[in-house]
Amino acid sequence: MKTIAYFDATHDLPEEIIMAAGFLPYKILGDVHTSNEPADRYLQAFFCPAARSFLTEAMARSGDWEGIILAQGCNATNRHFDIWKRHVTTPFLHWFNGPSRDDALAHRFMKTEIWRLINALERKFCAGITDEKIASAIRESNVLKRRLQSLSALRGTKDIPNREYFEALVRSMQLPKADAIEEVNAAIARAEQRGPFPSNKRKALLTGSDVTYGEFMDLIDEAGFRIVRDDISEGERYYATLIPEEGEPVDALARYYLTIPKPATKVGIRKRIDYLEQALVQSGLDTVISQNIKFCEAFAYDSVLVNNELKAKGHRVLHVEREFTPGPDNQLMNRLEAFSEML
Amino acid sequence: MNSNKTAPAAPETEQIRIKTVPHAKAIKWPMIWYLLMGQIYTLLPWKKTAWTCAGFPVELLWGFDIFPLHPENMATVAAAQKQSQRLIEHAESMGYSRDLCTYCKTNIGAVDTNIKTTLGGIAKPDIITCTNTICDTHWKWFQIQAEKLKVPFFMFDCPKIVSGTDERTIEGYINYMVDQFYDFFEFVKKHTGKELNVTSMMKASDDSELMSVIWREIFEYRKCAPSPYSSAETSASFFPLVVMPGKKIGIKFFEKIRDDIKKRAETGEGTLSSGTERFRLLFEGIPFWYRMRFMYDLARYRAVVTYEPYTFSFAPPKPFGKNYSESLRDVARVMMDLPYSYNLEKRIVYFEQAIRDYRIDGVILHENLSCRPSSTGMIDLKNAIQEDLGVPVLIIQCDMNDPRAYSEAQMKTRIEGFIELMERNRT
Numbered sequence A: 001m002k003t004i005a006y007f008d009a010t011h012d013l014p015e016e017i018i019m020a021a022g023f024l025p026y027k028i029l030g031d032v033h034t035s036n037e038p039a040d041r042y043l044q045a046f047f048c049p050a051a052r053s054f055l056t057e058a059m060a061r062s063g064d065w066e067g068i069i070l071a072q073g074c075n076a077t078n079r080h081f082d083i084w085k086r087h088v089t090t091p092f093l094h095w096f097n098g099p100s101r102d103d104a105l106a107h108r109f110m111k112t113e114i115w116r117l118i119n120a121l122e123r124k125f126c127a128g129i130t131d132e133k134i135a136s137a138i139r140e141s142n143v144l145k146r147r148l149q150s151l152s153a154l155r156g157t158k159d160i161p162n163r164e165y166f167e168a169l170v171r172s173m174q175l176p177k178a179d180a181i182e183e184v185n186a187a188i189a190r191a192e193q194r195g196p197f198p199s200n201k202r203k204a205l206l207t208g209s210d211v212t213y214g215e216f217m218d219l220i221d222e223a224g225f226r227i228v229r230d231d232i233s234e235g236e237r238y239y240a241t242l243i244p245e246e247g248e249p250v251d252a253l254a255r256y257y258l259t260i261p262k263p264a265t266k267v268g269i270r271k272r273i274d275y276l277e278q279a280l281v282q283s284g285l286d287t288v289i290s291q292n293i294k295f296c297e298a299f300a301y302d303s304v305l306v307n308n309e310l311k312a313k314g315h316r317v318l319h320v321e322r323e324f325t326p327g328p329d330n331q332l333m334n335r336l337e338a339f340s341e342m343l
Numbered sequence B: 001m002n003s004n005k006t007a008p009a010a011p012e013t014e015q016i017r018i019k020t021v022p023h024a025k026a027i028k029w030p031m032i033w034y035l036l037m038g039q040i041y042t043l044l045p046w047k048k049t050a051w052t053c054a055g056f057p058v059e060l061l062w063g064f065d066i067f068p069l070h071p072e073n074m075a076t077v078a079a080a081q082k083q084s085q086r087l088i089e090h091a092e093s094m095g096y097s098r099d100l101c102t103y104c105k106t107n108i109g110a111v112d113t114n115i116k117t118t119l120g121g122i123a124k125p126d127i128i129t130c131t132n133t134i135c136d137t138h139w140k141w142f143q144i145q146a147e148k149l150k151v152p153f154f155m156f157d158c159p160k161i162v163s164g165t166d167e168r169t170i171e172g173y174i175n176y177m178v179d180q181f182y183d184f185f186e187f188v189k190k191h192t193g194k195e196l197n198v199t200s201m202m203k204a205s206d207d208s209e210l211m212s213v214i215w216r217e218i219f220e221y222r223k224c225a226p227s228p229y230s231s232a233e234t235s236a237s238f239f240p241l242v243v244m245p246g247k248k249i250g251i252k253f254f255e256k257i258r259d260d261i262k263k264r265a266e267t268g269e270g271t272l273s274s275g276t277e278r279f280r281l282l283f284e285g286i287p288f289w290y291r292m293r294f295m296y297d298l299a300r301y302r303a304v305v306t307y308e309p310y311t312f313s314f315a316p317p318k319p320f321g322k323n324y325s326e327s328l329r330d331v332a333r334v335m336m337d338l339p340y341s342y343n344l345e346k347r348i349v350y351f352e353q354a355i356r357d358y359r360i361d362g363v364i365l366h367e368n369l370s371c372r373p374s375s376t377g378m379i380d381l382k383n384a385i386q387e388d389l390g391v392p393v394l395i396i397q398c399d400m401n402d403p404r405a406y407s408e409a410q411m412k413t414r415i416e417g418f419i420e421l422m423e424r425n426r427t
């Protein structure tokens, strides 16, 4: 299936429009096993390593894709766009400027940006994007989101390794939705056959920068924690909310993307804290692992206030800054283990 | 008005100095006015203040008779007063990462330790307003502080004009911005009880343009060789443009400076002593506020910074003599398209034009550890300038407010190497 790849800092790009245009939306997540050296020729080493990895992937793989879209999120998206434009070869490079606010004005602007994306795809690919095709893409997305919700619910009762859940999410963002639905169904079936939640593991909520590689989820597991709630994009942010299926589809998409669990890249830290508190209370949790990848400013800025508020509510919070590496991170492991012992 | 282009590079020990303009010290009057007014507006209960950031159109606040307090500016004061390091370290001890902007951390430390205004402290405002046009830091920082101080917060969400954005798209972006202006007016009214006085806002905008015009005129004179004015001085004197655009006391100060420079230009007098200017530099980025001697020390190598986009970017053409709705659209455009946050394609064209206009021999790019947004694209910028114009470019990694990032010996070695490179490039 022909692919349009995208770089969004969290969950910002209405991939349903790409689906309605007849393409596979593929979220660029980079590869932690590949050196960032190609991107580092243009992006300095003190920039977000995940974003450098995304550029490295795009430089290597853009020939496989019909086009690339970058969506407004953090400064890595808007400031790096020009660098992608210079150094990534692609027949179609589009800037999607989703709003950072979430009020009525932002909703109107989001709709304008969605229409601009539709027009750009139609101009370039004669895509014939109709309301019906968008509505159908929305329905398919929602089926996947519902299945992911079911898988997620099993995290607290069954023995599901952190990586297994995480990889189901990644595939949901990179495979055709029908294939992803099948895979998630299979994952649910497997999970239901599994034993109960392991007694030697502690339940925790994961928050902070998006996680783009499974090794980090393994590390948390090895330190004795199972993530049963989270607010990351390769997690609950992707499926916690469903896209409204009634009414005008562009309007519905605009509403959806402004009401998903708030990332640090959007205005509204209070809403982010509220989501976390609600998740902790709903699931009877009191343990939070907060992390940001080195040089991820948006989440690093939030972490102090967010974590202090959670602590003030009686939750136990560990904050760590992590390197972008698949290898063993002893320092990180020590901190996680010390946290576990402390609990 | 010829630069001495043939004399050999002077040894570093010669101690050539920057000659400040006669009215340089008059900057203290606008500064005193600003600090005093800030205190009066803070103390009187019926007066209101707002924290605001670079890139925010202060004229909007003047239209409400709200006094703008500038945390970034006060952070530079803390650095100049040798306070920034302890404030930054204080913020880090609160949990803020070593990798975050040191303006923000200076402010967080200043608020938490409640230091005096003269050392870089800042009063609690009535509202906090900012934009996301220049960086994520501005709004992340202001949002955190608004929560901490329990002060209402407003952010202008400025769409990004990336390379290749067409005019039709920009017009759509402007519509979104204009919607936000009206929202902002409601926000201010709700939280301060103040109504917008359109006439005073338009007057503030016109006066602001008058101030900017003088600053741009000053820059015209800087094209002369030898350069009559350098970055060593502009880094201090541009202050009124940021914090009090359009205020009479600032305009008067600029007029005096402009007249000093004009006189110098007419007599062929440079900021370096006669016949010693050899290298004309462009410096990109925020200066090292805790080590302002850096700019002065360049004189030892007969080098003078004749153009810096940083201070110039505070004087973009502003709406003048337009009607209300046209003005709002113009302000919106300026907010989204500041020279400091130009996209890469525009930035390259802009720099190359400045290099030609100011007859630049070498470019220093400050790769600022605090400021990823302004450091993005620097490698491409460097390559483009070198390839297109053959002008040497030096990237130096440092930080504008954190003395821990500055290594005296390393800086000296790099600058000396660069001077040699420019010398070789000439021959």
Ligand code: SF4
Pocket: A009, A010, A048, A049, A050, A051, A073, A074, A075, A076, A077, A209, A210, A265, A293, A295, A296, A297, A298, A299
């Ligand atoms: S990890 Fe942080 S800095 Fe990097 S792309 Fe995501 S939000 Fe941006």
Ligand code: SF4
Pocket: B072, B101, B102, B103, B104, B134, B135, B136, B137, B138, B286, B370, B371, B372, B373, B374
């Ligand atoms: S130094 Fe850079 S990151 Fe910090 S406030 Fe200024 S523009 Fe933003």
